Amino acid sequence: MAQQDTDVFVRLERFYDALPRPYARAEEFGGLVLFVREGEGWPYYARPRRGAGTPSAADITAVRQRQRELGLPEAFEWVHETTPDLLAVARSAGLDVLLAPLLVLDPAALVPDLPVAGGTIRFLEPDAESFPAELAASRAVAQLGFGAPAAPPSPLTGKLVAAPAGPAERDAATGALSKALVAGQQERSASGDYRTAVVDSPEGLLATGAFMRSGEVAEIAGVATLPSARRRGYASQLTATLARRALDDGVTLVFLSAGDDDVARLYTKVGFRRIGTACIAEPAAAPL
Known part of the structure; x- marks a missing residue:
């Protein structure tokens, strides 16, 4: 090593x-x-x-x-x-x-910020009046994104078997957040220790991600796309934007964990390289 x-x-x-x-x-x-x-x-x-x-x-x-x-x-x-x-x-x-x-970021290999199709990337601002509602919507996007892994196309039709969740499902899943939770997120965001970025569009938020910082190290996590908005490059460009913001804020080591090798390959295209393996464990499922 x-x-x-x-x-x-x-x-x-x-x-x-x-x-x-x-x-x-x-x-x-x-x-x-x-x-x-x-x-x-x-x-x-x-x-x-x-x-x-x-x-x-x-x-x-x-x-x-x-x-x-x-x-x-x-x-x-x-x-x-x-x-x-x-x-x-x-x-x-x-x-x-x-x-x-x-994976860790090679700053010299980080791709430039580019426009995204059908939307714009921006950071949630903790002092904005819209922060509580947008934070709730971003959490709903993450809930739906992580709860619905990308489904393979039907071998017969080439189409997805089930209609993916979209803006209507996001709005239905968006609940009111407690004042304490919002205040905590506002405080962390204002300090720079936690920043949330989203892909915004005329249909509302379509993707979300964040970085968590401690000192000069930051982890990018929670990058998720509304299932109906996948395959538009949102996750990779959000990741690049988050990484650049972390660097601009003085971070010298940016890293992330990918769900599998296919996802990891997407991140290598925006400037990350694999250095090892993160182990994430939970109880084994009981046999049927």
């Missing part, structure tokens, strides 16, 4: 550990630390404790019990290259593990 990539993994470990701490309490279970969010927002994960050895199956079991007590998803995340032995331990403890390509 090149020294440059070794340094990157060290920085990533610091990032994963530091990012939740202002908004969560840390509970330690042997070689694992569980971050429990204080207040509203997406729940955090459990991950290897910095400076500890490889977590044991007993550590995983203890964390899962605590997550159930708190009503939290039984979610674990780690970088395979940093904690390689945890993969076998996690599987032995009853977890399914997604092996997600881990």
